Amino acid sequence: MNNYNFDEYINRKNSDCVKYDGLKKYFNVDDARPMWVADMDFKTPQFILEDLKKVFDKKILGYPIVSHRVYNSIISWYKNRHQISNFDKNDILLTTGVVTALSACIEAFCNIEDEVIIQTPVYFPFFSVVKDNNRKLIINPLKNKKDYYTMDFEDLKSKITSKTKLLILCSPHNPVGRVWSKEELLELAKICYEHNITIISDEIHSDLVFKKFTSFLHLEDKYLENVVILNSPSKTFNLAGLNSSYIICKNDTLKTRLNKVIQKRHIASVNIFGLESIISSYTKGEEWLKMLLFYLQDNIITVEESLKQNGNNITFCKPEATYLLWLNFSKINDSHKNIFSRLLHNAGLALNDGSTFGKEAKHYFRLNIALSKDELIKSLSYLNNEFN
Numbered sequence: 001m002n003n004y005n006f007d008e009y010i011n012r013k014n015s016d017c018v019k020y021d022g023l024k025k026y027f028n029v030d031d032a033r034p035m036w037v038a039d040m041d042f043k044t045p046q047f048i049l050e051d052l053k054k055v056f057d058k059k060i061l062g063y064p065i066v067s068h069r070v071y072n073s074i075i076s077w078y079k080n081r082h083q084i085s086n087f088d089k090n091d092i093l094l095t096t097g098v099v100t101a102l103s104a105c106i107e108a109f110c111n112i113e114d115e116v117i118i119q120t121p122v123y124f125p126f127f128s129v130v131k132d133n134n135r136k137l138i139i140n141p142l143k144n145k146k147d148y149y150t151m152d153f154e155d156l157k158s159k160i161t162s163k164t165k166l167l168i169l170c171s172p173h174n175p176v177g178r179v180w181s182k183e184e185l186l187e188l189a190k191i192c193y194e195h196n197i198t199i200i201s202d203e204i205h206s207d208l209v210f211k212k213f214t215s216f217l218h219l220e221d222k223y224l225e226n227v228v229i230l231n232s233p234s235k236t237f238n239l240a241g242l243n244s245s246y247i248i249c250k251n252d253t254l255k256t257r258l259n260k261v262i263q264k265r266h267i268a269s270v271n272i273f274g275l276e277s278i279i280s281s282y283t284k285g286e287e288w289l290k291m292l293l294f295y296l297q298d299n300i301i302t303v304e305e306s307l308k309q310n311g312n313n314i315t316f317c318k319p320e321a322t323y324l325l326w327l328n329f330s331k332i333n334d335s336h337k338n339i340f341s342r343l344l345h346n347a348g349l350a351l352n353d354g355s356t357f358g359k360e361a362k363h364y365f366r367l368n369i370a371l372s373k374d375e376l377i378k379s380l381s382y383l384n385n386e387f388n
């Protein structure tokens, strides 16, 4: 029995949310069906909204302290959900967002002009955080076989130099939807260990998986010396506006360096709602998440069937994680630019332009399917009408 109503339509227009009210700014259109930025059109779970209301009910919104409940909730979530129990409270550092934490890691772990590797196509702030911190970006493209992506270890090894200090891993991967296997992570860990490269593993999508997730924390201790994990309940429980996240780091030297930057940048002060949302998500969220994952899988099948009926002009590889589909338009006989324009102006759909995730992603566009089935079906009919 589904206790949660993912079919509910919530009108988000004029609510100051970027997904709808940012269409003019980001797409230069007054109206479109927004299938882009990675938040969901599902209501944030009721139990979280109620816990946040209790914060209001205290009547004073002064400075919070980070209670042991926050740390305990993170530790017990990892233990129950991912069978990970090899870190403790002292290994957790709070930050005001994953990208914020990523930027701090770059300053903490390498020097100006040092090299940082990313694996493209990938979540586009990975490019800007490296460049904005004046580090050198090295691209290790993923291998693409019929839209199933794997890591290219030979290319990776060939690009490592004495200046290569960091690798930013997206695990699971946005936008290609891979959940990396233990073998793939181990191979990556070995290469980085040999060359003394620190891995920043962004695991923000780790709960939104349709197969078992392997975290870097599942690997043997030797490799964890070189690894920092970034995470947040924000993607899973639709809380992105609360800007709350955390880092897990087991290496004391890295932790000290990171703490220095976090203090310098003043990015540890998660607000009272963010703190409460971590506790609420991680202590009460299991059942809701289970239902969400069922719903998302069903939406993915809906897309698959709809595109098939339309002659498979648009294809995608079923994601192992996330609600973001990496659609391949290369069978459409048109330029990338025209396809983007046709999506937006003819079909009235605002998708993320694949080329922002990497230059190899021509003819790719990212579709967010975290919305009610009825609304998804409407969007698919506009898509199919335009590209039939």
Ligand SMILES: Cc1ncc(COP(=O)(O)O)c(C=O)c1O
Residues within 6 Å of the ligand: 038, 096, 097, 098, 099, 100, 123, 170, 174, 202, 204, 205, 232, 234, 240, 243, 244, 245
């Ligand atoms: C891989 C990845 N990391 C980080 C973020 C954003 O995290 P935050 O809002 O905490 O900066 C996203 C959002 O889509 C993401 O996909």
